Amino acid sequence: MKQEFLEAIQKIRPVNLELEKEAYQHLDNLTKPPRSLGRLEQIAARIYAIQEGECKPYPFRIYTLAADHGVAGKGVSPYPQEVTRQMVLNFLRGGAAINVLCQTCGVELKVVDIGVKGETFPEHPNLIQYKIKPGTGDITQEPAMTEEECLQALCLGINLANQAKQEGIKALGIGEMGIGNTTPSTALYAAYLNLPPQKLTGPGAGLKPEKVKQKAKLIEQALQTHQQTVAGKDPLAILAALGGLEIAGMAGIILGAALNKMPVVIDGFIATASFLASYQLDPKVKEYAFFSHCSAETAHQKILNLLEVRPLLDLDLRLGEGTGAALGLFLLKASANIFNQMATFDSAGVSKAQD
Amino acid sequence: MKQEFLEAIQKIRPVNLELEKEAYQHLDNLTKPPRSLGRLEQIAARIYAIQEGECKPYPFRIYTLAADHGVAGKGVSPYPQEVTRQMVLNFLRGGAAINVLCQTCGVELKVVDIGVKGETFPEHPNLIQYKIKPGTGDITQEPAMTEEECLQALCLGINLANQAKQEGIKALGIGEMGIGNTTPSTALYAAYLNLPPQKLTGPGAGLKPEKVKQKAKLIEQALQTHQQTVAGKDPLAILAALGGLEIAGMAGIILGAALNKMPVVIDGFIATASFLASYQLDPKVKEYAFFSHCSAETAHQKILNLLEVRPLLDLDLRLGEGTGAALGLFLLKASANIFNQMATFDSAGVSKAQD
Numbered sequence: 159m160k161q162e163f164l165e166a167i168q169k170i171r172p173v174n175l176e177l178e179k180e181a182y183q184h185l186d187n188l189t190k191p192p193r194s195l196g197r198l199e200q201i202a203a204r205i206y207a208i209q210e211g212e213c214k215p216y217p218f219r220i221y222t223l224a225a226d227h228g229v230a231g232k233g234v235s236p237y238p239q240e241v242t243r244q245m246v247l248n249f250l251r252g253g254a255a256i257n258v259l260c261q262t263c264g265v266e267l268k269v270v271d272i273g274v275k276g277e278t279f280p281e282h283p284n285l286i287q288y289k290i291k292p293g294t295g296d297i298t299q300e301p302a303m304t305e306e307e308c309l310q311a312l313c314l315g316i317n318l319a320n321q322a323k324q325e326g327i328k329a330l331g332i333g334e335m336g337i338g339n340t341t342p343s344t345a346l347y348a349a350y351l352n353l354p355p356q357k358l359t360g361p362g363a364g365l366k367p368e369k370v371k372q373k374a375k376l377i378e379q380a381l382q383t384h385q386q387t388v389a390g391k392d393p394l395a396i397l398a399a400l401g402g403l404e405i406a407g408m409a410g411i412i413l414g415a416a417l418n419k420m421p422v423v424i425d426g427f428i429a430t431a432s433f434l435a436s437y438q439l440d441p442k443v444k445e446y447a448f449f450s451h452c453s454a455e456t457a458h459q460k461i462l463n464l465l466e467v468r469p470l471l472d473l474d475l476r477l478g479e480g481t482g483a484a485l486g487l488f489l490l491k492a493s494a495n496i497f498n499q500m501a502t503f504d505s506a507g508v509s510k511a512q513d
Numbered sequence: 514m515k516q517e518f519l520e521a522i523q524k525i526r527p528v529n530l531e532l533e534k535e536a537y538q539h540l541d542n543l544t545k546p547p548r549s550l551g552r553l554e555q556i557a558a559r560i561y562a563i564q565e566g567e568c569k570p571y572p573f574r575i576y577t578l579a580a581d582h583g584v585a586g587k588g589v590s591p592y593p594q595e596v597t598r599q600m601v602l603n604f605l606r607g608g609a610a611i612n613v614l615c616q617t618c619g620v621e622l623k624v625v626d627i628g629v630k631g632e633t634f635p636e637h638p639n640l641i642q643y644k645i646k647p648g649t650g651d652i653t654q655e656p657a658m659t660e661e662e663c664l665q666a667l668c669l670g671i672n673l674a675n676q677a678k679q680e681g682i683k684a685l686g687i688g689e690m691g692i693g694n695t696t697p698s699t700a701l702y703a704a705y706l707n708l709p710p711q712k713l714t715g716p717g718a719g720l721k722p723e724k725v726k727q728k729a730k731l732i733e734q735a736l737q738t739h740q741q742t743v744a745g746k747d748p749l750a751i752l753a754a755l756g757g758l759e760i761a762g763m764a765g766i767i768l769g770a771a772l773n774k775m776p777v778v779i780d781g782f783i784a785t786a787s788f789l790a791s792y793q794l795d796p797k798v799k800e801y802a803f804f805s806h807c808s809a810e811t812a813h814q815k816i817l818n819l820l821e822v823r824p825l826l827d828l829d830l831r832l833g834e835g836t837g838a839a840l841g842l843f844l845l846k847a848s849a850n851i852f853n854q855m856a857t858f859d860s861a862g863v864s865k866a867q868d
Contacts, residue, residue: 189603190610191592191718195836196809196829236866237546244863248544253856255545262850363546364866454551472827473844474551481550485847489828492840495617501608508599511591511719 159309160394166316170416173207173445181206181213181497188500189508197470201448201493208421208446209328213497215421218265218487219322220331220480221286221411222249222256223404225273226293228302229380230338234373236364239293242337243274249335249479250282256333256479263488265331267480270318272311273403288314290403297342297380301387301399308398308406315410319418329421331450331487332411332429333480334404337363340455343431345377345400347461349388350434355381360427360456363476393438401435408432413439416446423486426453426478430461437465450486451475514664515749521671525771528562528800536561536568536852543855544863552825556803556848563776563801564683568852570776573620573842574677575686575835576641576766577604577611578759580628581648583657584735585693589728591719594648597692598629604690604834605637611688611834618843620686622835625673627666628758643669645758652697652735656742656754663753663761670765674773684776686805686842687766687784688835689759692718695810698786700732700755702816704743705789710736715782715811718831748793756790763787768794771801778841781808781833785816792820805841806830 181203186192193199206213224246230239248254249269260267270286271279275293279285290310294302303311322330340362348355359374361367381388384399397406409432415422424433424447436443444467451471452459462469470489475482503510536558541547548554561568579601585594603609604624615622625641626634630648634640645665649657658666677685695717703710714729716722736743739754752761764787770777779788779802791798799822806826807814817824825844830837858865 188610189600189608190832194718194809194830194832195610196831198828198830238864238867241864244861245544248856248861248863251856251861253544253861255543255550255851255855258850258854259847261854262847363549454549470828473553473825475549475553476551477545477549485844488843489840492614492617495613496610499613499616500610501603501606506599506603506606506608508603509593509596512593 159306159313163309163313166417167413167440170413170440170442172442174210175207177207177210178203185497187502189503189506191511195496198493198496201490202497205421205490205494208419210419213494215329215490215494217327218329218331219268219327220260220265220333220483221268221270221318222333222335222480223270223272223407224335225403226275227336227338227342227402228294228296229298229341229376231296232298232376233369234341234376235338235362237337239275239337242335243276245335246271246274246279250285254479255477255481256484259481259484263484264491265484265487270407272314272407294402297345297400298376298383302342302401303398303403305394305398308394311403311406312410315407316414316417319411319414319420323418323420329487329490330411330415331423331480331483332408332432333425333483334408334428334478336402336404339402339404339428341373341377342400342402342405343428345380346431346435347457348377348381349396349400350438351464358457362455393435397435405432405435409436412436412443412447416443421448421490422446423448423450423483425450425480425483426475427455427458428478430458448486448490451482514661514668518664518668521772522768522795525768525795525797527797529565530562532562532565533558540852542857544858544861546866550851553848553851556845557852560776560845560849563774565774568849570684570845570849572682573684573686574623574682575615575620575688575838576623576625576673577688577690577835578625578627578762579690580758581630582691582693582697582757583649583651584653584696584731586651587653587731588724589696589731590693590717592692594630594692597690598631600690601626601629601634605640609834610832610836611839614836614839618839619846620839620842625762627669627762649757652700652755653731653738657697657756658753658758660749660753663749666758666761667765670762671769671772674766674769674775678773678775684778684842684845685766685770686778686835686838687763687787688780688838689763689783689833691757691759694757694759694783696728696732697755697757697760698783700735701786701790702812703732703736704751704755705793706819713812717810748790752790760787764791767791767798767802771798776803776845777801778803778805778838780805780835780838781830782810782813783833785813803841803845806837
């Protein structure tokens with residue numbers, strides 16, 4: 159499976175950023191002062207480069223991946239672990255924030271059980287069932303996944319992107335549900351970026367300050383447990399040891415989006431950890447990625463700065479599920495509509511700037 | 514007319530901000546960690562308070578007010594003055610950025626000729642014709658408007674808000690078109706906030722650096738010409754002397770929105786000058802206002818800081834027309850849908866946080 163995976167991602171091509179110039183030639187001829195729509199124009203130009211000569215990013219799909227975490231038993235979240243499962247059912251009934259924002263923003267939602275504790279869910283048209291295992295190992299004691307399980311999750315992600323492409327989807331968003339998953343995400347940031355967990359650890363879904371300290375210590379412990387793996391700097395081994403099934407799955411979707419030349423919108427703190435893992439596997443993914451928002455989770459701004467990316471929105475979101483990605487995809491839609499639907503100076507009979 | 518205007522705005526009531534607590538009681542019971550949707554929840558709570566017990570901000574309408582400026586003859590814009598008229602025609606044919614973003618964001622657009630140079634426009638269902646005069650006086654030499662004309666513009670704005678309310682509109686956005694109008698806006702900021710024009714003056718629609726210096730000098734000259742008026746600190750007199758017809762009209766819409774207990778979304782640099790004028794006339798408008806974005810125009814961030822408001826978006830927009838307001842209204846829609854459409858913990862059978 160490793161061979162298959164490595165061969166797949168070797169096919170990722172860089173975005174031809176020269177095409178952005180061509181996009182701006184068009185944008186600068188629309189009835190507005192050149193570049194006066196700022197980042198909307200940047201988004202449109204990048205989509206044009208990714209799609210090699212067109213700017214048609216929708217229909218959209220968000221994959222929200224759900225999985226459980228062994229470390230959740232250690233009190234790293236104020237919510238009981240069964241909430242992962244309960245929220246999947248809530249997604250399928252349409253009652254969660256991600257349902258509302260997908261509908262509002264014109265995004266199709268597919269929920270993926272990649273590793274929720276307990277049995278198979280009842281079948282549902284919006285649910286993809288591919289439970290690799292019912293939750294990860296406790297990263298403070300053991301690897302989250304074997305390398306084989308991690309590769310399964312990555313390959314599933316690639317396949318989800320392939321499937322979306324085949325079904326006519328033009329851009330993807332990623333989101334997650336997994337009680338406790340800021341803990342493995344923070345561990346991954348610490349491992350990949352060589353940063354102290356104390357400075358990265360935040361309250362996640364609402365942990366009290368004294369418990370945040372405890373959480374940081376558990377992350378420290380996980381890094382100790384997997385010291386040798388971390389020192390080895392193999393991105394795949396680190397993801398398997400410290401990550402999560404949904405985190406690896408989202409990393410696969412990002413790689414798959416790049417493979418399929420599709421824009422991919424990253425959600426918040428956890429999805430950015432997936433991005434970082436995918437970036438370690440192939441830095442070319444960065445050119446395909448849009449960062450939807452800066453999370454209210456403590457270290458997200460710092461990490462976005464280190465990645466040298468500027469998020470689209472800053473709304474103090476810290477929910478996950480793909481909620482920020484849904485809003486981000488809407489901005490891709492607005493940008494593309496500007497590109498495709500505005501009149502040119504000539505067609506509208508509007509005078510250009512003098513001098 | 515002054516009497517009529519002053520009596521009208523005396524009827525503005527403060528928002529009962531206590532109602533936000535009631536809104537949060539509901540929001541905190543929805544299936545997400547409390548407050549994890551950050552500013553979307555703040556928006557929803559504020560709408561609930563403004564609307565006194567409901568959160569139903571749409572249907573939306575943006576009024577884009579167009580007018581010309583005497584000072585445009587002094588080279589303060591790279592665009593010729595006839596572009597104001599040409600762009601109104603572009604708005605009516607649907608080819609401008611504001612048309613595209615209104616359609617994308619689900620916002621109705623009404624264009625208002627409040628003072629475009631030249632003749633009356635052909636009739637159009639989306640055009641409201643109420644030309645107070647064909648462009649203002651050159652503020653470096655004379656008042657932009659008489660006090661009577663300024664009151665006419667303010668009262669028109671109030672009437673536009675009243676009309677929207679009667680037609681079932683639930684929230685408003687404001688935008689403008691007027692070649693040269695960053696100049697009177699900057700003059701108003703300097704006058705109301707007692708700041709030096711050199712530090713506030715920016716390139717507007719794309720003025721070159723050497724011409725920006727010239728523009729700052731012209732604004733300085735305008736402040737000199739109207740020194741006595743500025744010293745008098747009467748907000749209405751300052752607006753008449755240094756403002757613009759569309760700027761006064763938008764200030765009227767903001768006051769009218771507050772009168773009608775409607776949320777109002779402010780666009781960028783020029784619309785914020787209108788907000789400041791309305792705020793000087795009645796500070797209670799602030800509680801009804803949402804600031805859609807931080808403009809790329811030089812001083813906007815500084816002014817938003819001085820007003821102690823945090824804009825919703827930061828996308829380097831500097832187009833005007835209401836483009837930022839359209840995106841801002843969409844965030845009101847997303848916030849309201851969260852408030853109205855999500856499941857509660859009880860209804861969804863999801864466990865709450867422990868401790």
